[in-house]
Amino acid sequence: MDRAEYASYVYAVCRPPGAGALDGATGVGGHPVHLVAEGDLAAVVSAVPLDEFDEAALQANLEDLRWLEAVARAHHGVVDRTARRTVAVPLRLATVYRGDGRVRQVLREEHASFDAVLRRLEGCVELGVKVYAETGARRPEDAPRAEAAPPGESPGKAYLRRRRQQRESRDDAWQRAARLCEEADEALGALSRAREHHRPQDSALSEAPGENVMNTAYLVEDARVEAFLDTVRELDSRASAGTRVEVSGPWAPYSFASPGVGV
Template structure:
């Protein structure tokens, strides 16, 4: 998503790309990094907040160019990787960082400051909420079940009616298994909540994204106190044993994308 107020009048026109907003960031460490478009990362300030930015060429990042570039998977992947790298580096330098969405661009540093002023009353509590916390991801995949002997006929069915009856029974069995797995996924989520500060259940990812044949029963993000991360890790391992029908994946810690990105455009 892009938030821009840019115009494009010449090849040399530039805009200000915003990665994140935080507190007490070390500008010297961040300015050693190259941002999207290979421009140096900078830190500009507004009130008590530090804004992580870089200057971008509007020939590549202006509104017109983005309509084309956002349709290019290689361009999006390259830009997203660099964006995420900068956010992660910045997050390592502070206890409270609110990442901005990919390709959030303003016409100038002053325009970026003006937008932060508009968001200030929302940003401040968001930063308070995530201070000293990180995001963890838990995904639960359905393990393949071995077909029971009762579900397999060694010989061809004696009639078309018998065949249809068997197929209906198999369908009911699959539906019941799917319903059971969904109930288990909801219980798994509830079992994880007590060790976290906040939770967001996300839509299951498509198999083309996961690269797995098994369906995803649970996709959730958890905001965890940094001083409780070992406890959360141990809880996930304990729950793996309690839910053998799932292959549970844990990933993190990450900057709190799911809990700090503002809902406002």
């Protein structure tokens, strides 16, 4: 392989895993994965064509959704396999260096940052929790009595009356969702080592019904995962009509893995 034409794509920084832990693993473009070790740190790396990942090419490729999806799937596949075998700091998509020598240099220069994050992530996974609200949904006991139209009510007044009822229904749904968010975050935060609040997901990009009103990642110790999941199920089982709680994971701890180093 002509190394001048290839760059080193880094998926994660980890504690060196046991022998054979990544045997047979392939990454972006189907290239074999290997480790670049430096002391008590190792980078999970594969070679990628420089003509796809230099600054100009990468800028264009990131606009190609098919290319981006393929790279993202390969990236997350390698990170997931690594995180199942050792504590790992996932790096952001398309973290590329000009050769393994540069990767090794970064491990030396940023040892303190990576070491601190790895210590924080040791024995933990990420669990994602979303709360959804559906306006217009009510429990039977909460439903207001329908207002009878006054005799001779004009079409304009009837329209305004219906709009007021719709607004009251939306306000009620938001209030119930807000209470559920507070309750969920308090209960789940008590079972977590850390939390990270993300921007709610755009409903136009999600197939899930309702509007996402809470989107939070929790860093949870392995020993507390079952208790965390049980709590999510209990919160959802007694959530008011039109609100619900969903959990995803466990995942590699992407939301808690920023060591603050540049590419």
